[in-house]
Amino acid sequence: MLLEFRVRNYRTFKDEVVFSMIASNYDKSERESENVRYDDKFKLRILKSAAIFGANASGKSKFVEALSFVRWFALNSFQSLKNGDPIQVNQHLLSKETSKKPSGFELVFLQDDTIYRYGFEVDTVRVVKEWLWKRENRKEVMIFNRDGEEVNAHPALFKIFRNEFFKPLIRSNCLLLSSAAQANDVNVEKIMQWFRKLRILSGIDSSFQEKMTVSNSMNPEVKKKILQFLISADIGIVNFNIKNLSLDKTDDFDPTIEPSGFVKVNSLPSVLEGVTTTHLKFDEKNGSAEEIEFSMINDESGGTRKFFSLAYPIVEALADGNTLVVDELDSGLHPNLTEKIVELFNSIGNVTGAQLIFNTHGSNILSSKLLRRDQVWFIEKDLFGAAKLYSLSDIQVRKNDRFEKEYLEGRYGAIPYLAEMSDFFGKHSR
Numbered sequence: 001m002l003l004e005f006r007v008r009n010y011r012t013f014k015d016e017v018v019f020s021m022i023a024s025n026y027d028k029s030e031r032e033s034e035n036v037r038y039d040d041k042f043k044l045r046i047l048k049s050a051a052i053f054g055a056n057a058s059g060k061s062k063f064v065e066a067l068s069f070v071r072w073f074a075l076n077s078f079q080s081l082k083n084g085d086p087i088q089v090n091q092h093l094l095s096k097e098t099s100k101k102p103s104g105f106e107l108v109f110l111q112d113d114t115i116y117r118y119g120f121e122v123d124t125v126r127v128v129k130e131w132l133w134k135r136e137n138r139k140e141v142m143i144f145n146r147d148g149e150e151v152n153a154h155p156a157l158f159k160i161f162r163n164e165f166f167k168p169l170i171r172s173n174c175l176l177l178s179s180a181a182q183a184n185d186v187n188v189e190k191i192m193q194w195f196r197k198l199r200i201l202s203g204i205d206s207s208f209q210e211k212m213t214v215s216n217s218m219n220p221e222v223k224k225k226i227l228q229f230l231i232s233a234d235i236g237i238v239n240f241n242i243k244n245l246s247l248d249k250t251d252d253f254d255p256t257i258e259p260s261g262f263v264k265v266n267s268l269p270s271v272l273e274g275v276t277t278t279h280l281k282f283d284e285k286n287g288s289a290e291e292i293e294f295s296m297i298n299d300e301s302g303g304t305r306k307f308f309s310l311a312y313p314i315v316e317a318l319a320d321g322n323t324l325v326v327d328e329l330d331s332g333l334h335p336n337l338t339e340k341i342v343e344l345f346n347s348i349g350n351v352t353g354a355q356l357i358f359n360t361h362g363s364n365i366l367s368s369k370l371l372r373r374d375q376v377w378f379i380e381k382d383l384f385g386a387a388k389l390y391s392l393s394d395i396q397v398r399k400n401d402r403f404e405k406e407y408l409e410g411r412y413g414a415i416p417y418l419a420e421m422s423d424f425f426g427k428h429s430r
Helices: 060-080 164-169 176-182 186-197 207-216 220-232 302-320 335-345 363-367 403-408 419-428
Strands: 002-008 017-020 036-039 044-047 049-053 103-111 114-122 127-135 140-147 150-153 199-202 239-242 275-283 288-295 323-327 355-360 376-381 387-391
Touching (some): 002 060, 017 387, 049 363, 060 103, 060 114, 060 176, 060 186, 060 199, 060 323, 060 387, 127 176, 127 186, 164 176, 176 186, 199 207, 199 302, 207 220, 207 302, 220 239, 220 302, 302 323, 302 335, 363 403
Parallel strands (some): 049 355, 199 323
Antiparallel strands (some): 002 103, 036 044, 103 114, 114 127, 127 140, 140 150, 275 288, 376 387
């Protein structure tokens, strides 16, 4: 489970922002059993979901891209970058203070009853710093700490560093974590497993998740779970089938081939052409019903297609206890379907500790009573174009306040400033 993410000097983020999935202490009476997973070993209360709000171009998607960049760089920097290749990181360019400084990232997460803290600083040329710590009890122990060319490694927890064959694998533009994974280091492999399970999806271009859902539906047991998910949404589908699907469209695909972690629009052929859905056709006179087949790509709505494409990533996360991050979750979805997805994660039935993190423009979720104050986050830019991130729990509000109304009124910030638009015609008619 993700516990914390820090990022600084990356795209719209100048100063360090901290995103936390640790539940606040004053909200213990608010949906505690549904929305919070308690870890008995570390005495932690971990949130199962979080929503990020903000105006257009405020930095919501850039926050997701930052997390996606960390995932891509950890999994792929050794294999994808040759010696001397530039690192595709983007510093905050609107300040002379930061445009030439390294970008910084740090993740804290829980994996196999161990808390890991991993981070790095990087510019377009080299990895400036990198660190990995683990905590199995009260004390945090260093696995390795890298500062430029110097590496301080734990003799027992990072034994591979002492092997001569490993030294040539270390490159200035490659993470030590990624290099050690190629050498099958045991401790590092646990970290890589967590990164592989971290799903980061675009809510606008659904091609990757379409492929995930269709490909995995070839497994009867998985298809059964996906069908249950669709039926529970009450969108009229009683069954679905995969037809005429060529093998090249079912090959395993990893979106981490793109540095941003997102699949480019139209980079994949649509696999929904091979999907048919089954609905019931009713005879009002005698009360009978018969099945009728729809084409997913031609007959179903855009919202239904998106809901279907998200089905496997959601089912997978809930089954395996993964962290699922979706950029623009509500794009193309009816608000009730968005709430349905959030409710699945914020549920007593979510026993695996699966997490959903998403950004949205849909303020209706604030009045749904599905989110606690510590699950609501805002991003807004200052006058100099730098974004800040803060939680509703950081603001003096009461739990019975009308959050959606007050957010739209601008009391929490993170909404467009539209005062000048009223002068549009006046300015252009002079």
